[in-house]
Amino acid sequence: MPQVNPTPSPLPDIEEVLAAAHVVSLPLKVRFRGVTHREAVILTGPREHSEFSPFLEYGDAEASAWLRCALEAGWSGFPDPVRAAVPVNATVPAVPPAEVASVLGRYDAAHTVKVKVAERGQDLHDDVARVAEVRRLLPAAHLRVDANGGWGHDEALAALEALAGFSLQYAEQPVPGVEPLAALREELDRRQLPVLIAADEAVRKESDPLAVARLGAADLIVVKAQPLGGAARALQIVSDAGLPAVVSSALDSSVGTRVGAALAAALPRLPYACGLATVSLFGGDVAAEPYVAAHGELDLRRVAADPDLLRRYRAPAERATWWFERLRRCRELLVN
Ligand SMILES: O=C(O)CCC(=O)c1ccccc1C(=O)O
Numbered sequence: 001m002p003q004v005n006p007t008p009s010p011l012p013d014i015e016e017v018l019a020a021a022h023v024v025s026l027p028l029k030v031r032f033r034g035v036t037h038r039e040a041v042i043l044t045g046p047r048e049h050s051e052f053s054p055f056l057e058y059g060d061a062e063a064s065a066w067l068r069c070a071l072e073a074g075w076s077g078f079p080d081p082v083r084a085a086v087p088v089n090a091t092v093p094a095v096p097p098a099e100v101a102s103v104l105g106r107y108d109a110a111h112t113v114k115v116k117v118a119e120r121g122q123d124l125h126d127d128v129a130r131v132a133e134v135r136r137l138l139p140a141a142h143l144r145v146d147a148n149g150g151w152g153h154d155e156a157l158a159a160l161e162a163l164a165g166f167s168l169q170y171a172e173q174p175v176p177g178v179e180p181l182a183a184l185r186e187e188l189d190r191r192q193l194p195v196l197i198a199a200d201e202a203v204r205k206e207s208d209p210l211a212v213a214r215l216g217a218a219d220l221i222v223v224k225a226q227p228l229g230g231a232a233r234a235l236q237i238v239s240d241a242g243l244p245a246v247v248s249s250a251l252d253s254s255v256g257t258r259v260g261a262a263l264a265a266a267l268p269r270l271p272y273a274c275g276l277a278t279v280s281l282f283g284g285d286v287a288a289e290p291y292v293a294a295h296g297e298l299d300l301r302r303v304a305a306d307p308d309l310l311r312r313y314r315a316p317a318e319r320a321t322w323w324f325e326r327l328r329r330c331r332e333l334l335v336n
């Protein structure tokens with residue numbers, strides 16, 4: 001096991017945390033998860049800037065894991081890296097094929113591309129057309145798809161049959177939950193359809209993140225620092241799961257993405273490119289030098305929020321109040 005820094009104990013005082021917290025609303029250049037702006041709280045810890053940005057619809061219990069991550073990163077720092085750079089994938093949201101080239105153009109390199117599929121309101125034709133366009137533009141790239149659990153069992157089988165010809169690196173969360181993933185994986189095996197399965201929501205949104213590994217529901221797991229309660233906990237989950245892991249962003253700003261990179265850099269094994277290039281989808285960011293890849297890799301530079309940018313993207317007062325109240329409630333849920 002790599003050395004992990006535990007969550008700070010005792011947790012920092014809430015008034016200290018809020019005194020140097022900044023609520024921002026960052027514009028996206030490409031609509032992602034149905035949003036055009038990403039709200040986040042940037043914290044100023046003694047070790048690092050850190051980010052608290054659970055999605056708006058999440059309840060306090062789920063969001064408190066995201067706060068644990070922000071407090072750990074800001075007040076304890078990052079786990080020790082075992083590599084100096086982290087390879088990343090380009091991510092293509094569920095855009096029409098005509099927009100694929102311009103989305104790919106936002107990334108500095110695209111050796112590995114993740115394509116969002118199974119978007120609500122679209123069908124398999126849309127997915128095949130989008131994946132085909134990526135494959136046409138990048139014949140040699142590693143291609144993966146992410147359905148965010150948007151398919152049912154039969155739909156997933158039909159979709160993966162249709163997409164198998166593009167030789168997918170893996171399919172991320174084709175169906176929701178743990179058991180359905182296991183059942184799908186078994187059926188793919190039976191049909192000799194060689195598509196690897198990655199679990200994302202089945203790791204970060206289930207009460208037991210190790211159920212996937214125990215049930216043999218996936219070939220690899222996706223881990224995200226914020227939803228899993230910080231880099232230290234995520235490292236432990238990967239170690240306990242005994243499966244290859246891909247670190248991915250939660251559409252974080254540069255500050256939150258740096259925590260993901262710290263997690264990826266500390267993993268003993270990193271066989272796949274990580275979903276940490278999403279800062280490229282933002283039209284505005286908190287870091288003067290946005291934390292984006294060069295030559296398909298993120299380095300481990302220091303990422304600090306810039307005071308001018310915190311001001312420029314400051315969220316409206318009522319949103320700041322909403323976030324501060326949420327942060328207080330989440331802090332209450334974290335026991336020392
Ligand atoms: O993994 C990537 O390539 C980018 C990050 C990503 O897809 C994502 C971003 C925000 C919320 C959920 C997800 C997801 O992996 O499902």
Ligand SMILES: [Mg+2]
Nearest residue numbers: 146148172200
């Ligand atoms: Mg996913």
